[in-house]
Amino acid sequence: MVNGRFVVHNISQLVTNEGAGWEPLRGAAQSRLRVVKGAAIVIDNGRISSVIDEESVGRYEGEKIDARQRVVMPGFVDPHTHVVFAGTREEEFYMKLKGKTYLELLQSGNGINRTVRETRAASEEEIYRQSLQRVQDAVRCGTTTLEIKTGYGLDLESEMKMLRVMDRIASLGIVNVVKTFLGMHAVPPGMTEDSYTAEVMGRMLERFSERVDFVDAFCDRGAFSPQSTDLFFAASSRKGLKMRLHADEIEDIGCLDLCLKYRLHSVDHLLETGDAGLKKILQGGSVATLLPITGFSLDRIRFPDARKFIDAGIPVAIGTDCSPVSYNISMPFAIYLAVRFCGMTVEEAINAATVNAAYSLDVLGRKATIEPGKDADILILNVDDYRKIPYQYSSSLVDSVFVMGEPIMRHGYFSL
Numbered sequence: 001m002v003n004g005r006f007v008v009h010n011i012s013q014l015v016t017n018e019g020a021g022w023e024p025l026r027g028a029a030q031s032r033l034r035v036v037k038g039a040a041i042v043i044d045n046g047r048i049s050s051v052i053d054e055e056s057v058g059r060y061e062g063e064k065i066d067a068r069q070r071v072v073m074p075g076f077v078d079p080h081t082h083v084v085f086a087g088t089r090e091e092e093f094y095m096k097l098k099g100k101t102y103l104e105l106l107q108s109g110n111g112i113n114r115t116v117r118e119t120r121a122a123s124e125e126e127i128y129r130q131s132l133q134r135v136q137d138a139v140r141c142g143t144t145t146l147e148i149k150t151g152y153g154l155d156l157e158s159e160m161k162m163l164r165v166m167d168r169i170a171s172l173g174i175v176n177v178v179k180t181f182l183g184m185h186a187v188p189p190g191m192t193e194d195s196y197t198a199e200v201m202g203r204m205l206e207r208f209s210e211r212v213d214f215v216d217a218f219c220d221r222g223a224f225s226p227q228s229t230d231l232f233f234a235a236s237s238r239k240g241l242k243m244r245l246h247a248d249e250i251e252d253i254g255c256l257d258l259c260l261k262y263r264l265h266s267v268d269h270l271l272e273t274g275d276a277g278l279k280k281i282l283q284g285g286s287v288a289t290l291l292p293i294t295g296f297s298l299d300r301i302r303f304p305d306a307r308k309f310i311d312a313g314i315p316v317a318i319g320t321d322c323s324p325v326s327y328n329i330s331m332p333f334a335i336y337l338a339v340r341f342c343g344m345t346v347e348e349a350i351n352a353a354t355v356n357a358a359y360s361l362d363v364l365g366r367k368a369t370i371e372p373g374k375d376a377d378i379l380i381l382n383v384d385d386y387r388k389i390p391y392q393y394s395s396s397l398v399d400s401v402f403v404m405g406e407p408i409m410r411h412g413y414f415s416l
């Protein structure tokens, strides 16, 4: 590269998003992509400086990256992951096949608290080693911005250990990391919901508030009540923290009322959300982040009905929700399920996996579209038409990944 300059050219389709300035895409706008043929991208010092015609490429200095007549698009933004943890829960995979529900597992000391035991017992180095493998898989699948939550420590020191692992992953520069404090993930053994909520909104929030981008809570049957979540969000709001919420995954217990009281950037899962819930999300102005891979991994297969959210005018994002229960970090697979089982068009799913996901993470000003001034987080795919993404969603879909203009993966191999 000359002065941090290179040009990506010989592109079959330059795929980006219609008019995605600072707002999420809704309704008709979410259903359109901007697809340009004969274009090339000029990148300077990690930023997109211009989109030019292929004929003009010769006039530009710097390395020429030949896309060999394949699709070039923004990197995927995964707005909901639990990738930092130790241990696995394959036994629960088989227990679910025998009819155990997610809630029965959670309430019998398995589920989240099983991973809490293993994460508390593991060294920071071991958690880092295991988690880094999942993050590298995410990059291989085209993710360039990744949200990561705490939530498997559930005491101050163990949650801080998770945060240190997240910071180490962020410092590698192989993916952009957005950090979320999810102390309100489950009530640890030996504590009551009230006593633990007081601990989270007191001592823990004090230590985390300057070091994370968001807070989150698992508001659902078997986790936290809307009342406890309200107390936590009130404390978070007093500290000016941005909020996300797990809601209506297991049951609708009224958590979406919180959309009317707080500005929630994202409400996630929504498997059990009815029409009243849609109205609350619309009124609150949140993004609905749907997690089709979790629907595929829970006790009984339940896919979110994306169509009803889009038709209600709610901006929809999709994420992997990679966790010990849905052990999959592939955004192309999430796109496949969103199109195949959730009622989304391929254009809506791509917008949900880029612009709307970035908006829910408050990074749309820098990410998720190919426009001058945006960070050069760019994918070269192994297909010549974006419509092949859900059709050919396997891991070999992505040829090259650039993050902030740095070639992280070239032709399927990590270059860092």
Ligand SMILES: N=CN[C@@H](CCC(=O)O)C(=O)O
Binding pocket: 082, 111, 112, 115, 218, 246, 249, 294, 321, 323, 324, 325
């Ligand atoms: N529902 C809560 N949290 C994660 C699952 C965490 C776990 O079961 O380990 C989720 O979003 O699916």
Ligand SMILES: [Zn+2]
Binding pocket: 080, 081, 082, 246, 321
């Ligand atoms: Zn989650």
